[in-house]
Amino acid sequence: MYTLYSIDGGVCAPEGFFADGIAAGLKPDNQKDLAFIRSDTLCDIRAIFTTNRFQAAPIEHFKKHGVETTDFVLINAKNANAMTGKRGVEDIETILGHAKATLKTIQNPVMSSTGVIGVPLPTEKILRGIETFDLQRRDPQSAAEAIMTTDSYDKQVAFEVRLDNGDRFRIGAMAKGAGMIDPAMATMLCFITTDAAVPPDEMKPLLSSCAETTFNAISVDGDTSTNDTVMLLSNGRSGIYHREAFAFALEKVMHELALKIVADGEGATKCVAFNVTGAANRREAAIVAKALADSLLVKTALYGEDPNWGRIASTIGASGVECDPESLSIAFGDVTVYQRGEILFDEEQEAKAARVMKKSSFPIHCDLGIADGSFTAYGCDLGHEYVKINADYRT
């Protein structure tokens, strides 16, 4: 039917897309902090946003204008333009007006921001930065670096999708996010480009359904930010649309980026898949999986590489779903430590489970033994680095 090939190029991999990142002086030490993604023809754009009631100015601006097409996305890091009131939206109007006047060829620019909440945008710096943009550049790496905040590496992915009949299309993406990551919604900034000819009315439903098992299934710290955004830009340049192949590729792109974000969780040393099965239904399985990914006691036990299955059981019990100690089973990787009421945790099993936990990535299986609801959430451990990063983020 179709095959995915991993390729280079990030957001510039699909035909017709350009991107770059520059240092506009928002971050210190000449670090890149201002990026653009451009398409040489108008794209359809759809986005999903944070469920936070205090949505940042860029989200308010996007919704206010009912944006449905764009050829230019401007992204800044270091300042979230959130809790900045009317001025926040006005600053965006000023900046995008200036971008259109200066860059001339762009028609319908939009903006996205990430960083500290509650500080007005340094508009002048951004205006001067825009003036230095070279719209012909294809430097997805610089763009991906410019949108980073506490990320320790850039996050990009791209695929070429080949259909059996020889048709091809591409999809590429970049994301940022390492803290303030919660399973409640979109959870970070993510920009996805494609030259597939996606029907506009299918874009948002596809984004939402893929988010459920990807960005909404990860947790670093259980906090939902004011700015979380996932944007999908489709310029249709390939002329190809195969719904099933595109949905598969989109889910794959979002899943890979979600895992990169968890693995880069602030101070994280390991990424864990909380694989919950046997719940009363899928919703309850998701509640349990996310509760485990969020639990401070579970996260610190992961950091200590301590197979403290009692904390896992306690978190399941506290999550409020239907469960019973007599039907519950818990395993670290393939090492079962508790099975339907029976504790299988002698010294040998404990040593085996501890060995599993030394890996940088492993699954924890929790079978509730009630019915067949299942869900997998992804989380990371919480160690000293998390505290260090977040105790003095602004400084």
Place this chain on the structure above:
Amino acid sequence: MYTLYSIDGGVCAPEGFFADGIAAGLKPDNQKDLAFIRSDTLCDIRAIFTTNRFQAAPIEHFKKHGVETTDFVLINAKNANAMTGKRGVEDIETILGHAKATLKTIQNPVMSSTGVIGVPLPTEKILRGIETFDLQRRDPQSAAEAIMTTDSYDKQVAFEVRLDNGDRFRIGAMAKGAGMIDPAMATMLCFITTDAAVPPDEMKPLLSSCAETTFNAISVDGDTSTNDTVMLLSNGRSGIYHREAFAFALEKVMHELALKIVADGEGATKCVAFNVTGAANRREAAIVAKALADSLLVKTALYGEDPNWGRIASTIGASGVECDPESLSIAFGDVTVYQRGEILFDEEQEAKAARVMKKSSFPIHCDLGIADGSFTAYGCDLGHEYVKINADYRT
């Protein structure tokens, strides 16, 4: 009407109560780990328990026997007797049977446990420990120490309540808890004794209503344990009952212990009152106050003494309650940093707010400006010590 006088004596302050704590070998280094509270006449007893679905064996045992009177409470630390199945309850039967046979004068013993989940009780050690009990001892200090786990100090309080007509009664208590503290329910072990003649059918409603503003309003790490228990023992020895005075004293006892627990939050360096006003109703105010006390990003900012009000705003927005940036105000102590849409956060205000945060205890006021719902929750910061304590708790 009535006056409260703080007195010494903890759970032994009310007439007719005895208590002691000994080292039975559950903890290393000859630390105290087994305690009793005894009344020389049968008490009425009522208790409220964790909302965790996996309630520990002592809770199951208490409920199974529909305990309503007691003269002896046995408490062990280091082992929670949770997730231990049928054997967990059988172990309690064995232990309490042995206690009755050995100690002779006791009629209706109950048991409570705290510590690691998922390990069968070291029954033999506890049986041998019971044999060394001296039932005539009044050593509330030793009892309070014996029930500690990660607590860094014992937690006791006692009051004598004097009515205007000369009548007097006493109430005393001890508690343990420093982690796994969540606002969802009872949140730790707490044993309250009184010689007031409380009508049995008023005991549980009083406990529940006082818990709402005390133990259910505190958070260290948002985890709800399998063992959380608050027990109230009333032997009626004073012959006095004044409902209003007793309710006031009970709330005061539980409030003082709740604050002691937050202040002793694992690794905590400061205790913060999240004072939410102006919410649509009391329920929504409580949701916001508890979300703030639970937020990792808020807790690490407290640890860093960083007046990062943006994280407070973001947490309010993410809590799902009715709110509006244009009506919200935020203050650290008496330093307002955000007022109804206006950012009041110049260098001078920031320096003032940072000074407030250097205190070991201070309030953060959040007025939602919607209606008149209010609630205060108590939380602490999260620093390196929390990670250290919880990464290797079992070892």
